Amino acid sequence: MRHLSRQLCERFVNDDPPDGCVDDAVAAWKRSSGDIREVLRAIFHGPDFWAAENVRAKVKTPLEFVVSAARAVAAEPDTSPRLAQVVARLGEPLFLHVAPDGYPERETAWVNSGALLDRMNAAVALAAGKLQGVTVALDSIVSAGDVDQMIGVVNERILGGTMSENTKQVLRRELAGISDPVQARALAVGLAIGGPEFQRQ
Amino acid sequence: MTISRRVFVKSGGLALFSFGLDPLFLARAAFAVRPSARPPDRRILVCLFQRGAVDGLNMIVPHGDPIYYQERPRIAVPEQDVLDLDGYFGLHPRLAALKPLWDAKTLAAIHAIGSPDATRSHFDAQDYMESGTPGVKATPDGWLNRYCQHDREHQDTPFRAVAFGPQLPRILAGTAPSLAIDDLRAFGIRAPRPAARDRLTRAFEELYAGSATGLLSTSSREAFEAVQMLKRLDPGQYRPANGADYPRGRLGKALLEIAQLIKADVGLQVAFADVTGWDTHVNQGATEGQLAGRLGELGQALAAFTRDLGEWMRDVVVLTMSEFGRTVRENGSSGTDHGHATAMLVLGGPVNGGRVLGKWPGLNPAQRFEGRDVAVTTDFRDLFAELLARHLGARDLSAVFPGFSPDPARFPGALSA
Numbered sequence: 135m136r137h138l139s140r141q142l143c144e145r146f147v148n149d150d151p152p153d154g155c156v157d158d159a160v161a162a163w164k165r166s167s168g169d170i171r172e173v174l175r176a177i178f179h180g181p182d183f184w185a186a187e188n189v190r191a192k193v194k195t196p197l198e199f200v201v202s203a204a205r206a207v208a209a210e211p212d213t214s215p216r217l218a219q220v221v222a223r224l225g226e227p228l229f230l231h232v233a234p235d236g237y238p239e240r241e242t243a244w245v246n247s248g249a250l251l252d253r254m255n256a257a258v259a260l261a262a263g264k265l266q267g268v269t270v271a272l273d274s275i276v277s278a279g280d281v282d283q284m285i286g287v288v289n290e291r292i293l294g295g296t297m298s299e300n301t302k303q304v305l306r307r308e309l310a311g312i313s314d315p316v317q318a319r320a321l322a323v324g325l326a327i328g329g330p331e332f333q334r335q
Numbered sequence: 336m337t338i339s340r341r342v343f344v345k346s347g348g349l350a351l352f353s354f355g356l357d358p359l360f361l362a363r364a365a366f367a368v369r370p371s372a373r374p375p376d377r378r379i380l381v382c383l384f385q386r387g388a389v390d391g392l393n394m395i396v397p398h399g400d401p402i403y404y405q406e407r408p409r410i411a412v413p414e415q416d417v418l419d420l421d422g423y424f425g426l427h428p429r430l431a432a433l434k435p436l437w438d439a440k441t442l443a444a445i446h447a448i449g450s451p452d453a454t455r456s457h458f459d460a461q462d463y464m465e466s467g468t469p470g471v472k473a474t475p476d477g478w479l480n481r482y483c484q485h486d487r488e489h490q491d492t493p494f495r496a497v498a499f500g501p502q503l504p505r506i507l508a509g510t511a512p513s514l515a516i517d518d519l520r521a522f523g524i525r526a527p528r529p530a531a532r533d534r535l536t537r538a539f540e541e542l543y544a545g546s547a548t549g550l551l552s553t554s555s556r557e558a559f560e561a562v563q564m565l566k567r568l569d570p571g572q573y574r575p576a577n578g579a580d581y582p583r584g585r586l587g588k589a590l591l592e593i594a595q596l597i598k599a600d601v602g603l604q605v606a607f608a609d610v611t612g613w614d615t616h617v618n619q620g621a622t623e624g625q626l627a628g629r630l631g632e633l634g635q636a637l638a639a640f641t642r643d644l645g646e647w648m649r650d651v652v653v654l655t656m657s658e659f660g661r662t663v664r665e666n667g668s669s670g671t672d673h674g675h676a677t678a679m680l681v682l683g684g685p686v687n688g689g690r691v692l693g694k695w696p697g698l699n700p701a702q703r704f705e706g707r708d709v710a711v712t713t714d715f716r717d718l719f720a721e722l723l724a725r726h727l728g729a730r731d732l733s734a735v736f737p738g739f740s741p742d743p744a745r746f747p748g749a750l751s752a
Contacts, residue, residue: 193551225502242475245550246503247493247558248515248522254539255525300545308538325538330547330555 135163139173141239146177148188149240155182190296190334193241196224198335199253203260203327206292208275209268216267224252250333257328261320272323278315281306288326296331378650378685378726381593381606382479382506383586384464385633385657387614388457390671391678391709392663393626394430395444395691399423402698406664409621410671416622420444424691428622429631432638436682440689441641441648445718445747447676447693449659449711453704455673457614460658464715465506467736476509478735479605482723483511485734489727492602493561499589499608507607512557519570519592523562536562568599579643582635586610590640597647604727613657616670637682649684652726652750654718660709663698675708679718681749685726692747713747714739721746 139159143151155177162176182188194202200221204211211217218228225244231237238244259265261272272278276287285305289297305322312318326332393410397403398417417425418434424446426434436442452469454460463469467478476484483489483496496513498504503515516522524539526532536559543555573595581587589608596603612629619626633655641648660677676696682688694712696702704710720741723729732741 223501241550242508245554246513246515247554247561248517249502250543250551250555251523251558251562254535258524258526258535298546301542304538304541304545308534325542328539329542330551333551 135168136160139163142173143177143182144239146174147182148191152182152185152188155180192239192335193245193333194335195237195239195244196221196226196249196253197228199224199333200256203257203332204268206275206327206332207260207323208271209260209265210271211268214267217265218267220256220265220267224256225249245333253333254328257326257332258324261322261324261327263320272319276319276323278319281309281318284309284315284319284322288322292323292326293331297326298331301326301329301331378728379597379604379606379652380722380727381590381608381651381653383608383610383633383653383655384461384504384506385610385613385655386457386461387611387657388460388659388661388673389613389629389655389657389677390615390619390626390661391446391657391676392660393619393621394427394630395420395446395678396425396427397423397695397698398425400698402663406698408665409669410619410624410665412621421691423695427627427630429627430634432634433680433682436638436641437689441684441686442680442682443686443688443749444678444680444691445693445713445749446678446691447696447709447711448679448713448715448718448747449676451711451714453675455659455675457658457673462505464656464658465504467716467719468738469716471738474737477504477506478719479506479607480509480511480513481735482727482729483513483605484509485731486727486729489604490602493557493564494596494601494603496605497593497596497603497607499592499606500585504607504609507605512553513605514557514561516592518588519565519595522565564601568595568601570595575639575643577642577645579639580635581639581643582632584632586632586636587639590636591643594640594643594647597644597651610655615661616666616672617668619665619670637680641682652681652683652685652722654722655680656715662707663703663709664707675704676711677709679715681718681722685750687748687751692749714745716741717745718747718749721749725750 140151140156142159143155147155158176158180159173162172166172177183221228226237256265260270263270275291276284285302289295305325309318309322312321392403393412396412396417398414399422404411412427416428418428418431419425420437433442450460450463450469452463465477466474468474479496491512493514496507496511498507498513498515500515501517503513507513524532524536526535540559547555575581575591581591593606610633615626618624637653644651656679657677660674661671662674666672696710696712700706702710716736716739720732720736723735724732729735
């Protein structure tokens, strides 16, 4: 019970969850005789869930990265397994984890230099509409046009308003040199999705 | 805030000058005078993991023991096909490419080596062999990574510890920087034109340098340092030396890329690659067949690697490892099932070669582990510890193998004194 509660907290709160939220989950488990809805409710409503040190503390798994990226650009997946192959290339072949313990939750399992570069490449390809298995509809997210306006929309629609000042500056500088607004938009979206803010849940 | 490359590179502790010819030349000159005084930071350990549990008995064949032939009527390697090594043991014929290395005393085998833990689960046994803590599941990092954490005499470069494959293996997981490279030529940001690639690379580099935190920050820094070094290396242009002919497939490619990094002198100290396909439960084969094919590729790849590296091999040790061995007796499907001890190979200039090391327990049922498998007489940590201590110069082995006291008296003697 405690083990599973801890795993749920690792999944939703932090790779190293505070004891408090695990205790809360265990208490809810006991109260409800193991109703997982009650256990999850206890985790989501606990003080640790929204504590500053736990918000955006977790790095996306490759699956979460690909799915969130595809959603962020309103991508339409085709019926082929090609998008799932992208997830596999990023290190998480679906349903093929070798050991019987499931894919790990900890960031150390997913973040390494090669994997990060792969995510950046996938992001650039996705934004350019060149990622296999999906059709991208950037027009529905951000219209190509003024640089500052595009950066603002990318921040809101893709990064949920978490874009750092540094990222804004880099985007501004990179986009300034590009005359074609469609290309500039693809670059902004690619850098945003491949950038550090988007790697966190 | 913009971070210039100079600051970036400096903060990463990257020694770009190691690309130049001078350090290599100086090192070689030093070796010529005092061959025993090789600086430890030029020594390299290459680890190959034979995942799936290689049948040590058909790799290093105890052809001098009639029990071997009694227990394996269909899959024993016939006496006349075995390449005899010492009158009792012999090489599988498809490892013929390794025989000259054996004769040159740069190849040794350690037989009856394995884990003190009795598990016959691939998952658990691989986990223990990589964590270096048999029986302990909770160990968060791998022993190669712990070695890198604790041996601070070797400089951390982006290429100090590299795993060749899509994911960082357990053995290299941990806080010391380590790289996973699936394809050296494709490592980096991809773009149709070099100018666009450089521009994108710089933009991402600045995004991460400015806003990433924690592991995202350190990993991205390692990534971009490695990308810069590789750019100078131009891996697409690499041609193996001395007519070395690597076999097609993942292993040949991994060893070719390891050789390339060694020659580029980028600070590689620990390299790792997987070799799969050893779980031969069904139709294992004997002189020919399934296992023979895998061994053929292994032998060819190691021979090509040695040939390609030439002189460089004096500082290189290659170690093969596998999670356990296989049953002495063949099963009903002309294969072998999960066993206990297996054989490992060590190859390279520093190796005390031309001999089968380790205490041979014998194949009598009474001498076997649980009546069925080759018993373990050498704890794998004794071999790993010997290589770390005597080859790489590790000092604090208790930190690398917690709960284990490495004792030089138990080292199998894989390296020349």
